[in-house]
Amino acid sequence: MPLTERDAPLKRLWAEPTRCAELRQVAEVLRDRIHRVTMDPLSDRVPLRVHARYSRNQACAALGMANPGSLREGVKWLQDEQADLIFVTLIKSEEHYSPTTMYADRAITDRLF
Template identity: 40%
Template sequence: MLVAQLSSQVLPKEASLSEGLTLLWQHPQIRAELKELFSLLSDRLNHLQSMTPGGDSIPLAPHARYTRLEILAACLPEDRATAPVWQTGVRWLPESKIDLLAFTLDKTKGQFSPTTRYRDYAISRDLIHWESQSITRSQSETGVRYRNHSKQGSRVWLFARESVSDRAFWFLGPAQYVSHEGEQPMAITWRLKQTLPGDLFQTFAAAVG
């Protein structure tokens, strides 16, 4: 994830992790600055964080924050140094069988059109209301995958940020389909496997209040 964040703009997309690490090691001044930064950031942790439950090897911790690039880098094969561009709110990773759903809570700011002002919010500390893309029907391949992800062996991971000015998203963790209403978009209720901390729930509630 670190290598992808630092080198995605300078390495070819086929570059290996070894090539990325070699590039980083050629710049001792950057390594020294990172060492200082890591020490500083460790003092700013405000949530107890553990890796994704279920023994998953993907290094994402619920209730930590990640950029889109970091999220994709974490989910890619381990020998990759760069991550592809991700600009939309949804991303299906067929190799990992994971649906990544990233949404913005406060849509009063930014370039949200009437067709992209989806109603996404926390219902409670363990339930999330989320709306799919406006083209998604319940019987489409994507809609069926959302509804039957447990039976089909795929996973759904939720990421949320307060506003478009935030580069990073809070990782809410894995989620389980509960129900949905309508289509185009589908209004889906997801149940989080890890309950939201009280402060995040209050923040999310205020962002859409």
């Protein structure tokens, strides 16, 4: 919705002080539930935020990959970004993973994964 079209609904909202008060209360509750604060995107071309959570499909789409289902395991080199793409599952369940893939993905050091 263009910004010019957003003015009318906002004016209607501001004209309802009870609803505005309720929205402020909801915002306060939600602010207390924030688990992490994300940082701004690293580049203008890639809208991903540091410390945010994304599904594999969301991350791949943001990086311009047309077929995220083709990425299963290993490292994917992204030439345009000059970066390696690595997905790690930190919490695994027996329901979704075989015994051979139930190993613990973890950082080796503070610089190596």
